[in-house]
Amino acid sequence: MRTLCSSTLIGEFFVIGFAALVAMKDPGLSMATVWMVSGIAMLLCLLLCGVVTRPAGVVLGWVLQFALIASGVVVPMMYFLGAVFAALWWASVHFGRKIEEAKARFAAQAAEVGPPADAA
Template sequence: MRTLCASTLIGEFFVIGFAGLVAMKDPGLSTGTVWTVSGVAMVLSILLCGMITRPGGVQLGWALQIALIASGVFVPTMFFMGAVFAALWWASVHYGRKIDEAKARFSAEGSQNSPSGV
């Protein structure tokens, strides 16, 4: 699960950065505010890569997905991009857990079938 989720979060890192560049063009937003919010979200996406398997890591990932969708208020394209990444996040968590379960099952079967002297 960690690899799939981290890949999604790294993709989000870049999308958040590009959205910050687009948001800078809005005369109603100050550059400092845009880069403070974008920077925090970008750092969070990187930190979450290492927190996926810890308690609350997946939930923080969902919070980032919601924030990404909500950023569409300022950059309308982010409604679409946020929805795409939320779907990718769901798939990463869902299929990542299935892969982890299959690996554990395969490992358990392998250790039961191997000769004890080898």
């Protein structure tokens, strides 16, 4: 799960950075505001990569997904990109957990069978 979710978060890191470049064109927003909000979101993406295996990490990931969708108020294309990344986040969590369960089953089966016999 960690690899899939971290990959999604790193992709979001870059998308948030590019969206900040677009948001800078809005005359109603100061550059400091745009980069402070975007910087915090980008930092959150990186920090979540480290805690994604904990239950709170997944919940914070969902909060980030909804914030990304809500950023469409400033950059309308983010409605679409936020929805895409929310779907990717769901898939990463869902299939990541299935992969972990399968690995645990295979490890349990391997422990029951024991080490392979040496062919002499």
